[in-house]
Amino acid sequence: MSRPDKLDADYIERYLGRLTPMQESCLIQLRGWLQETHKVKIPKDEHILRFLRARDFHIEKAKEMLCQSLTWRKQFQVDYILETWKPPSGLEEYYAGGWHHHDREGRPLYVLRLGQMDTKGLVKALGEEALLRQVLSINEEGQKRCEENTKIFGRPITSWTCLVDLEGLNMRHLWRPGVKALLRIIEVVEANYPETLGRLLIVRAPRVFPVLWTLVSPFINENTRQKFLVYSGNNYQGSGGLIDYIDKEIIPDFLGGDCLCQVPEGGQVPKSYYLTEELENLDHIRLWAETIYQSAQVSKGAPHEIMIEIVESSSVITWDFDILKGDMVFNIFHSKRTPQAVKREVSSSVPAVNNEQLIDRSWVLGVDYSIVESPLTCREGESIQGSHITRWPGIYILQWRACGPTHARVDEVLSSLQGSAPKCKVMYYTEVLASHDFRGSMTSLESCHSRFSQISVTTTSSSQSQDGSLISR
Numbered sequence: 001m002s003r004p005d006k007l008d009a010d011y012i013e014r015y016l017g018r019l020t021p022m023q024e025s026c027l028i029q030l031r032g033w034l035q036e037t038h039k040v041k042i043p044k045d046e047h048i049l050r051f052l053r054a055r056d057f058h059i060e061k062a063k064e065m066l067c068q069s070l071t072w073r074k075q076f077q078v079d080y081i082l083e084t085w086k087p088p089s090g091l092e093e094y095y096a097g098g099w100h101h102h103d104r105e106g107r108p109l110y111v112l113r114l115g116q117m118d119t120k121g122l123v124k125a126l127g128e129e130a131l132l133r134q135v136l137s138i139n140e141e142g143q144k145r146c147e148e149n150t151k152i153f154g155r156p157i158t159s160w161t162c163l164v165d166l167e168g169l170n171m172r173h174l175w176r177p178g179v180k181a182l183l184r185i186i187e188v189v190e191a192n193y194p195e196t197l198g199r200l201l202i203v204r205a206p207r208v209f210p211v212l213w214t215l216v217s218p219f220i221n222e223n224t225r226q227k228f229l230v231y232s233g234n235n236y237q238g239s240g241g242l243i244d245y246i247d248k249e250i251i252p253d254f255l256g257g258d259c260l261c262q263v264p265e266g267g268q269v270p271k272s273y274y275l276t277e278e279l280e281n282l283d284h285i286r287l288w289a290e291t292i293y294q295s296a297q298v299s300k301g302a303p304h305e306i307m308i309e310i311v312e313s314s315s316v317i318t319w320d321f322d323i324l325k326g327d328m329v330f331n332i333f334h335s336k337r338t339p340q341a342v343k344r345e346v347s348s349s350v351p352a353v354n355n356e357q358l359i360d361r362s363w364v365l366g367v368d369y370s371i372v373e374s375p376l377t378c379r380e381g382e383s384i385q386g387s388h389i390t391r392w393p394g395i396y397i398l399q400w401r402a403c404g405p406t407h408a409r410v411d412e413v414l415s416s417l418q419g420s421a422p423k424c425k426v427m428y429y430t431e432v433l434a435s436h437d438f439r440g441s442m443t444s445l446e447s448c449h450s451r452f453s454q455i456s457v458t459t460t461s462s463s464q465s466q467d468g469s470l471i472s473r
Contacts, residue, residue: 007019026062113167139192296355319428328403332397
């Protein structure tokens with residue numbers, strides 16, 4: 001099939017596509033280097049070519065990118081993900097994406113109904129790990145389908161086409177933790193699956209789409225951005241639309257075609273599906289070291305508190321949390337003193353829980369620390385988003401406590417440690433933004449159903465020297 005210094009012309013035409021002598025030479029050199037330095041199975045030529053093309057056939061740059069990817073694949077056993085990954089039932093039902101025939105050029109076609117997906121619910125129900133694994137399995141399946149279509153059509157097919165329907169996209173999809181997870185997924189895909197996307201067809205783009213595009217486009221490679229085609233309204237219909245890229249017979253029914261598309265319709269993810277920290281940590285391999293959300297248990301007399309140090313006044317503390325169990329009171333305090341976390345001694349028979357207490361019992365309210373926001377009572381099942389513009393530097397403490405007295409007797413605390421007291425549970429995410437970054441940030445693009453997005457701009461601009469709060473349910 002090939003010789004050390006040259007590839008067979010028929011092999012190139014059949015599996016790789018048109019190559020200049022320089023490009024062929026680069027492929028031979030990089031493959032030879034891999035054979036000498038990597039004792040494990042080396043990638044196929046078409047896989048190596050993707051990295052060369054991503055780096056404009058600069059061998060050293062392609063070598064560095066490819067080696068990092070091979071190390072990543074080995075570390076996280078990505079080569080076996082199609083055999084080992086089974087999507088959770090919630091993902092199969094609410095993740096509105098799937099394979100659907102092929103485009104006019106023989107590329108495998110993947111359909112994603114992004115506008116119908118509850119991105120916030122998916123992140124909270126499945127965690128970033130499961131979503132990333134799902135995206136990786138899609139990319140691995142895409143490469144596998146490209147190989148199959150190469151055999152079927154008798155010509156090189158090295159990339160696939162993605163059709164994204166944005167019908168239903170609105171401000172709730174611009175929820176900051178969800179966008180942040182998306183950006184991290186894009187980063188992983190860009191680094192390890194270069195040149196696998198042949199074309200991205202975006203249809204029914206609503207007015208909010210430019211905002212989303214502004215947020216994510218800087219993280220997408222320029223070569224990849226050139227493959228995007230965006231249609232608003234019904235512009236995808238007729239000449240110049242989908243029909244130029246997809247045969248009429250396979251245009252999905254929900255886009256006005258005659259082909260029944262089996263892609264799930266998505267919809268709102270029930271909160272009963274939301275992950276507990278224990279379940280999320282069952283993965284034996286973690287692709288990300290940290291997660292966006294943390295969980296904590298709260299009992300009477302055992303509030304959960306986190307410390308945020310503010311260096312510059314007029315910074316913005318943002319939060320997003322869900323009350324998974326029980327009713328709680330949410331407080332924000334300021335202190336010039338640095339608290340020390342209380343280390344609780346728990347018997348080995350009691351499972352470790354995330355619960356940290358920072359406010360010492362000897363502290364006096366109004367002397368050692370002060371309330372900077374009115375307490376907010378939160379009921380089980382509620383989702384709370386908000387922000388606080390700080391007036392002073394120093395230590396800020398966010399506290400979740402079970403409804404009832406702030407300080408409990410010693411016997412109440414002991415009973416909570418022994419597991420006899422009823423426990424509440426909260427899942428939370430916090431972030432600090434500079435005040436000049438807050439206006440127009442992803443955080444200010446909260447759900448259009450909340451007061452958050454509607455008043456963030458006016459509050460930010462008018463409260464640079466004051467304390468301010470935005471709390472929405």
